[in-house]
Amino acid sequence: MLGRTRPVKSNLDQLFGLSTAQITLETELDLKPTGSAAISFRPVSSGEFAGLQREIDDLLKASTKDAPLSWRSFTDSFGYQWIIVQSSDYTNLVTTVHMISRELQDSGFGEQLLAAIFQFRDPNARNVYWIYNYKRGAFYPFVPTGGQERDNALEIRLSAIMKGELHIEEDLAKWYALWGVPL
Amino acid sequence: MKRARWYGRDRGLQARMAFTMLLLTALYLVFGFVLFRVTHAAFLIFVIPIAGLFFQYYFSDKLVLASVGAHVIEPSAAPELYGIVQRLAQQADLPMPRVAVVDSSMPNAFATGRSPKHAVVAVTSGLLRQLSGSELEAVLAHEMTHIRNRDMTVMMMAGSFAAVAAFIVQWGFWFGIGSEDDDRGNGNSFFIILLVSLVVAVISHVLVMALSRYREYAADRGSAILTGQPEQLASALLRITGTMQQIPNQDLRQAQPLSALFIAAPSKESLFELFSDHPSVEHRIARLQAFERQMATR
Numbered sequence: 469m470l471g472r473t474r475p476v477k478s479n480l481d482q483l484f485g486l487s488t489a490q491i492t493l494e495t496e497l498d499l500k501p502t503g504s505a506a507i508s509f510r511p512v513s514s515g516e517f518a519g520l521q522r523e524i525d526d527l528l529k530a531s532t533k534d535a536p537l538s539w540r541s542f543t544d545s546f547g548y549q550w551i552i553v554q555s556s557d558y559t560n561l562v563t564t565v566h567m568i569s570r571e572l573q574d575s576g577f578g579e580q581l582l583a584a585i586f587q588f589r590d591p592n593a594r595n596v597y598w599i600y601n602y603k604r605g606a607f608y609p610f611v612p613t614g615g616q617e618r619d620n621a622l623e624i625r626l627s628a629i630m631k632g633e634l635h636i637e638e639d640l641a642k643w644y645a646l647w648g649v650p651l
Numbered sequence: 652m653k654r655a656r657w658y659g660r661d662r663g664l665q666a667r668m669a670f671t672m673l674l675l676t677a678l679y680l681v682f683g684f685v686l687f688r689v690t691h692a693a694f695l696i697f698v699i700p701i702a703g704l705f706f707q708y709y710f711s712d713k714l715v716l717a718s719v720g721a722h723v724i725e726p727s728a729a730p731e732l733y734g735i736v737q738r739l740a741q742q743a744d745l746p747m748p749r750v751a752v753v754d755s756s757m758p759n760a761f762a763t764g765r766s767p768k769h770a771v772v773a774v775t776s777g778l779l780r781q782l783s784g785s786e787l788e789a790v791l792a793h794e795m796t797h798i799r800n801r802d803m804t805v806m807m808m809a810g811s812f813a814a815v816a817a818f819i820v821q822w823g824f825w826f827g828i829g830s831e832d833d834d835r836g837n838g839n840s841f842f843i844i845l846l847v848s849l850v851v852a853v854i855s856h857v858l859v860m861a862l863s864r865y866r867e868y869a870a871d872r873g874s875a876i877l878t879g880q881p882e883q884l885a886s887a888l889l890r891i892t893g894t895m896q897q898i899p900n901q902d903l904r905q906a907q908p909l910s911a912l913f914i915a916a917p918s919k920e921s922l923f924e925l926f927s928d929h930p931s932v933e934h935r936i937a938r939l940q941a942f943e944r945q946m947a948t949r
Binding site: 508544546548582583599601616617618620621622623624625628629631632639640641643644645646647 | 783786882883885886889894895897898899900901902903904905906939940943944
């Protein structure tokens, strides 16, 4: 009313759902995790980002004892920053994404968080992504088919099957695309 | 054949269908009883609307096709469409229905005809344009299930007495004037009939609509079984109603400035469905999704 922007809080609670849902995705839908995931957030100043990078490094060093884990950062053409994590252990991957998201939130970047993206591959070697919208606290599938096209029928099917296990974004109008995911 | 056991039927749906039909029968028995007790002209009152209804039903294929301007097409005119229908007919063990096309940009489809032998499946040109091959197949399988379940006949019978009641409500006034000097027509009987008919018309309408919705669910299920792909019918429904067009192609990063305006859409659950012959798309898709989960976790 008074033109004040009310911050939209990020919700990280539903992220963990993926570590158990991954089993269903693999057994029922033949979607194999590639071991890659990413966190996308709005650009922060380079000084702040340097600090963040150090903190993430520290965090990951502490947690990489039991499973090998690597990460890199990337700035896309929209100017958004990505932290791309790779791990062969899925639970570890989801936990790490959650940990980094929490870290970003705790450092005051909760507002800037855009989405977490988890990469899977179907038997035809096609990329299938599950996108977690922090603001909505919900997942939705994203299946790009080349160019700026996506397979809506498959997306709807995936969401139907995973409904019981993942918190799925119910408003289809919020299933925004993420073209050119740098994974 | 482990599959067939859980596959074919939805007990909850069948129970509700049976219950609705039971209520309708009870209602119609009472209605018939009252009508015959109160008036001599009951027979006449019954014959006119039922004859009309039967006429409509018997010639439903020709009448419906003529009223929407559908033209029956030859196999050579649309070999792909014809081929899909042929395969489905074979799979469902039905005689090959006639195939008609309605020249309309609104995507829609229907089946009509008094029996599988006289059945016609019609689609609009808009449907052919907008749906993919497998979505079209799913919609046609839905219509084929209507034919197989003899839904035209079921709905005609379910609606028969409702038509009588509606006929009396609509025209009873004129009969009432005519029967003023009837020896039994002490004015009261006329109002009783009118009142009873009104009540029966309203209740039976709600029941018939409920039955119709259950038949739609059954046809959705039949389509899912015939094609093995409930998601194709779901996506066809979403496309027909424009829901799928809601999935944006816009990038999340470009949509960001709007994210502060997230507003929860009000749920569209409403009483309207009570008076509608088709269930809402949300409900149909919810069922298809439940069915799909059932298939996936077989």
